[in-house]
Amino acid sequence: MSGTYDMNNFIQIFFFLFLGLLLQKVKRFPTHIYKSINKIVIYVCLPAITLYHIPKIKWNNDLLFPIGAGWISFFLAFVFFHFLGRRLGWSNKLIGCLVLTAGLSNSSFLGYPIVEALFGKKGLETAILVDQPGTFVVVSTLGVFVAAFYSKGSPDAWSILKKVILFPPFITFVVACSLNVFNYDLDLNLQSVLLKVGSLVTPLALFSVGLQLNFDRRSQHWRFLRLGLFFRLIVTPFIIMVLYVFIFNQHSEAIKITIIEIAMAPMITGAILASTYGLKPKLSSMMIGFGIPISFITLAIWYFIVSFI
16 A cells, blocks of 8 residues: 555656646646645645644654754755855845755655655654654745845845744744644644645645746756756765764664655755745746656665665
8 A cells, every 4th residue: 555655646746747847838728827826835735734743743852863954954055055156146036046945855745755665654753853843844934034035135134034924834833833832633623634735735836846847958047957956966965964974973764764855856845935936936946847856866876875874
């Protein structure tokens, strides 16, 4: 059953991506609808995922490694692309796009089925930690900060803070954390609804990416795509591995899963956020469209490497 579920997930990923690509060619289809789809993903589906998963997390100090990986990854991308971009005279929108897409891994939509296939159901416990209090909270807080900052140039601190505080996934994260602290979970019927709504994230987000994906050979984005994917798929997991395994001397299976999670393709939500804020929507879609198939090759290499840890 698990194998069928994993296969269905992969079929779904490519089906909705290609459906979006195909509908680009249909003249009467309103391709600009992706903007509305993005809003549904961010304001409805993502909060549902948060409210379902976070109240269930049981905390202890060992969780800091999987949780911290997403935060470290984003910080690395911010430092690298901000300073490189400033040095090379890149636009704010280009820097913001690369930070959001190269700094966040696809730790849930791709991560969950791949981790389950490689490490079994038990591995999902670590995958959820990397994703929910890790990359997902990063995109809901620092991600919104970066999107607001680079889309406007230099807006005042209060307007950025307001955007983060009023960001629906962040509000639901605070509510979900409160439920966790008081050891309270929602009604089972409501949980079932949240799970169904949350499951729409992958098809809707990939459909949106497909509607925006452009294979223009003369595009100026190719070199930035190569750099962004190299940083996301090779550099970031390498740094996390060196830090966790060789510096902190951690060798558990949870660490292996964390490295695999961080080696995933760019996070779809990060790309959706970049697109929503007008940060190079075409490049953000290319990071997803090319990143997902390429990541299957790099993930196989990383799985081989972590098997020796």
